[in-house]
Amino acid sequence: MNDSTPPRRRTARPLPPRRAPRFPPPALPEDPAGLSTRLVALAKERGFVAAGILAAESATTHDTCLSWLGGGYPGEMTFLERDAAARARFDEVLPYTRSILAVAREVTAAGPGNVAKYARGEDYHVVVRRELKAVARAFAPLAPPGTHFRVAVDTAPVLEREVAVRAGLGFIGKNGLLIVPGIGSHVVLGELLTDLVLAPTAPPLAENALDRCGACTTCLTACPTDAFVAPRVLDARRCLSYLTIEKRGPFSAEEERAVAGLLFGCDICQDVCPWNRLRHPEGALSDAGAHLDPKELAALDEETFLRRFGRTALFRATASGLARNAAAALTRDPAGRS
Ligand code: B12
Ligand code: SF4
Ligand code: SF4
Incomplete structure (x- = not known):
């Protein structure tokens, strides 16, 4: 462990006043639980090893994010600072975001090398985006008219590991990464945001209930x-x-x-x-x-x-x-x- 200065709290640069979205949210669906089950099944059919849905109120670990930024830990990654306020609320990415489908795609590359496994082969941003768009296309006919979707993979201001944990995909290991039980941490994450109300697929989180590293360091x-x-x-x-x-x-x-x-x-x-x-x-x-x-x-x-x-x-x-x-x-x- 190094002895860097502990994080100090910082206030994110405020967001500009919210502009009215160009479209209203869709009607409440008759069977949000049935739609959730179908959406998760579609994601699994498209090759995601874990998928789950959370209600998108606001980010619960935004304070942690601000403390981390305040500690200077991000170095030159100024985009994290610039988008810090937007990471607090999902409707910065899609107006009226009500639900998020979180997905994990397994990195199948194996063995040692001088290039990290997730980066070998086709760009995972392209793969995850393509597959999530296919999921949205297959799901759209089941949703009420006027439902909107937006795909996010790494580049949008979304705290993706928090979203994945809250959707029930796994837990955060001491290495800071999402670990999907039975699969591991060699996964990349993506999200499908929607303004449709869906039923969450995981129970609300109990504090520390998800630390599955035990004494391992x-x-x-x-x-x-x-x-x-x-x-x-x-x-x-x-x-x-x-x-x-x-x-x-x-x-x-x-x-x-x-x-x-x-x-x-x-x-x-x-x-x-x-x-x-x-x-x-x-x-x-x-x-x-x-x-x-x-x-x-x-x-x-x-x-x-x-x-x-x-x-x-x-x-x-x-x-x-x-x-x-x-x-x-x-x-x-x-x-x-x-
Ligand atoms: C910036 C960034 C980096 C930076 C900083 C990493 C970091 N720790 O934040 C650098 C360049 C170092 C990096 C490296 C890597 N990254 Co990166 N990175 C990101 C990015 C773009 C933003 C991360 C961020 O917001 N950090 C902010 C700080 C505050 O996060 P934090 O300190 O870890 O704390 C958060 C979580 O740990 C979580 N959390 C912790 N405990 C708990 C407990 C509960 C109950 C909950 C709900 C949440 C929670 O909440 C905290 C606040 O949100 C994300 C994509 C995204 N949009 O999220 C990818 C992402 C995290 N990276 C990813 C990957 C694959 C990597 C590497 C493995 C790549 C590699 N092989 O070289 C390494 C791993 C290094 C490591 N051990 O972390 C994947 C992680 C997949 C996974 N299994 O989790 C992501 C999600 C990209 C993706 N779409 O797949 N990355
Ligand atoms: S199980 Fe051990 S090696 Fe794996 S993330 Fe947890 S502490 Fe790290
Ligand atoms: S990826 Fe993990 S092991 Fe490698 S330098 Fe970063 S924190 Fe250390």
Whole structure:
């Protein structure tokens, strides 16, 4: 654990006055519970390993979010600060939001590599968005006329892990990630917001009822940079995922040593977790996209970057970010084997 200053409370920049939505909410449905059951079933049919519905009043962990921002932990991720107030209420994303379908999609990539598992293959934002839109299309004929939907995957101001927990998908491990019992934490999250009133599929949360880590602290001690200030509290500035994906500009000498050959993201605090062992056993062979050649990336130009990574999650790191990560890997191992 590091000894960074504890979070101080901060007030989010207020939202501008609410503009009247361009459309009214739909009528109350006759059978909200039946519709919920159908919507969850449709999500499972589209390949989501967990799905559930919550009533969308307001975010219950918004204060935690503000304290975290106040601690300086997000580093350069100014978008979190900018959207902080919007994260408090879901109708900033869709007017009159009444219910949210929360879904988890399993990351099936396996084995070690210098690219994090969730980022191998097609961009998960594209996959989850496509599948949630298909769910909305199949569900729309069952909903009252005038029902609206909006898909969110990572990029909207939604506290996605809170939403997933409240929808009954799982619990938050000490590594800060949603763990779906029976599946693990190698999942990505998405939401379908709607102005339709649906029945929640999970009972209201009892405080601490969802801590299923017990005495285990494996992820906290395995983190190579001591990035956890406390269980579930991450100092992103120390996290290798942040350094390789979100940080812009050159690394400090300490950061360069810390990234230790990783080119995009970090899976260590998940790979050590017992909840992941069953589906992602240690020693599993790496799949396509697990390893990128740092020698190629170090010379990456914008055009090649767009062509190779435009439709993958690696796009987020930018061409210069990937080239910087590759240069750091080569400093450590000039043969580029890491
Ligand atoms: C910013 C961000 C990052 C930052 C900061 C991470 C962080 N801890 O916040 C960085 C770049 C470091 C990062 C890294 C990673 N990320 Co990220 N990240 C996000 C993003 C865009 C916002 C997160 C946010 O709002 N943080 C704000 C602070 C306040 O969150 P927090 O301190 O963890 O606390 C919240 C929760 O833990 C929760 N909570 C904690 N305890 C409890 C208990 C109860 C009862 C409840 C209800 C809630 C709750 O409530 C808190 C406040 O909302 C989300 C997408 C989204 N829109 O939510 C993805 C997201 C969290 N990331 C994701 C992933 C996959 C990763 C990585 C695994 C990628 C990788 N392999 O490199 C790593 C994991 C690092 C780690 N151990 O956290 C997934 C997580 C999937 C999962 N299983 O949970 C998300 C949800 C994206 C997605 N759509 O799938 N990420
Ligand atoms: S993703 Fe890596 S660096 Fe970040 S908290 Fe987990 S183990 Fe630590
Ligand atoms: S490694 Fe242990 S403490 Fe960390 S999330 Fe998994 S069960 Fe919880």
